[in-house]
Amino acid sequence: MVKHQCHRITTISEKARRKSANGSRWVRTASSGAVPPGVFSFMPTSSPTRAPCCHGTHPPHGFRVHHRTMTTSGVRTAPQVRHVRHARRYRWIALAVAVLLLVLSNVMSNRVLPGWAYVPWNFGMAVLLLLVAKWGGAGPVAVGLGIRHWHRPVGVGLLLAAGTALIFALGMILPGTRDAFLDSRAADAGVGLMLYQVLVRIPLGTVVLEEVAFRGVLPALFGASPAIRWRWGPVLGASFLFGLWHILPSIGIATGNQAVADALGGSQVWATVLAVVSMTVAGVLMCALTRLGKGVKTTMLLHWATNSLGFVAAWLILH
Numbered sequence: 001m002v003k004h005q006c007h008r009i010t011t012i013s014e015k016a017r018r019k020s021a022n023g024s025r026w027v028r029t030a031s032s033g034a035v036p037p038g039v040f041s042f043m044p045t046s047s048p049t050r051a052p053c054c055h056g057t058h059p060p061h062g063f064r065v066h067h068r069t070m071t072t073s074g075v076r077t078a079p080q081v082r083h084v085r086h087a088r089r090y091r092w093i094a095l096a097v098a099v100l101l102l103v104l105s106n107v108m109s110n111r112v113l114p115g116w117a118y119v120p121w122n123f124g125m126a127v128l129l130l131l132v133a134k135w136g137g138a139g140p141v142a143v144g145l146g147i148r149h150w151h152r153p154v155g156v157g158l159l160l161a162a163g164t165a166l167i168f169a170l171g172m173i174l175p176g177t178r179d180a181f182l183d184s185r186a187a188d189a190g191v192g193l194m195l196y197q198v199l200v201r202i203p204l205g206t207v208v209l210e211e212v213a214f215r216g217v218l219p220a221l222f223g224a225s226p227a228i229r230w231r232w233g234p235v236l237g238a239s240f241l242f243g244l245w246h247i248l249p250s251i252g253i254a255t256g257n258q259a260v261a262d263a264l265g266g267s268q269v270w271a272t273v274l275a276v277v278s279m280t281v282a283g284v285l286m287c288a289l290t291r292l293g294k295g296v297k298t299t300m301l302l303h304w305a306t307n308s309l310g311f312v313a314a315w316l317i318l319h
Contacts (some may be wrong), residue, residue, distance in 0.1 A: 094136025095221035098129055102213055102245065110248040113257050119205035126209040133217045143216035144227025145294040153227075153295030158296065160289065161305035168309045178317065186314040194315050198308040207303045214242040215286055216296045226287040227295050237285030243276040250275035 090092055105125045113121055133143055171177040219225045222234035252274045291318045
């Protein structure tokens with residue numbers, strides 16, 4: 001009788017162990033001192049300790065890949081390798097879809113849609129890009145929009161915004177830099193239009209889409225968001241696309257901004273080249289600030305402060 005009960009208990013324990021092993025998953029072991037941050041290792045869901053790291057093909061940093069066929073030894077089987085390859089294929093497909101959506105959005109917002117549709121179109125496009133990234137395996141945390149640790153990105157962003165406001169204030173006071181803020185787009189704007197630009201159009205129509213796309217979704221689909229991990233390939237790829245994004249908006253800047261017109265002699269070609277190069281460099285710097293703040297919220301606040309306060313400065317000078 002006792003022998004039968006012991007055999008039954010052993011059988012139940014063995015079944016539970018096998019079920020736990022089959023339900024295991026890859027988890028990120030950044031909190032473990034024995035494994036470098038960002039490395040994925042095998043750990044059964046019911047195991048209180050971490051198993052040794054599995055080397056070989058692993059998903060990009062910030063991505064979670066669940067497996068149902070992991071062996072208890074922590075060695076990947078052929079179905080698991082195929083699963084990771086499929087996940088990588090989905091990521092590249094999602095990247096191609098995201099780039100095509102951005103091309104469509106750029107043309108529509110700058111050449112087709114009326115002015116009132118700018119904000120809803122761009123905001124909706126930002127949401128759509130997040131859904132595409134989610135389908136490709138990059139959730140909110142992977143693109144730098146996690147909400148658990150929001151204090152650092154928001155705090156760093158507010159400090160950068162305050163510094164931008166101080167620099168703009170000094171630029172408006174000094175005679176040598178005052179003309180750099182002149183912008184014909186603010187000349188005919190009343191108080192209501194100025195507030196709409198600063199509080200609605202710029203943050204919801206420009207900042208949200210550009211930061212979500214070029215500091216969150218695209219770097220994550222290229223391999224790693226700078227909010228999670230710094231990698232030059234994803235940063236340069238997303239920043240170069242950010243420079244190309246400004247080709248259409250740069251048309252007319254040589255005549256709209258007096259300082260740019262004086263510097264370039266009114267040449268639209270040089271104005272476009274300057275816009276692409278400068279925005280590519282700015283994209284790299286914004287990615288670095290995203291890394292500093294550990295989130296896209298940092299560059300959202302800085303981007304809003306730069307564009308909005310620049311428009312306010314031009315409006316104050318011209319009025």
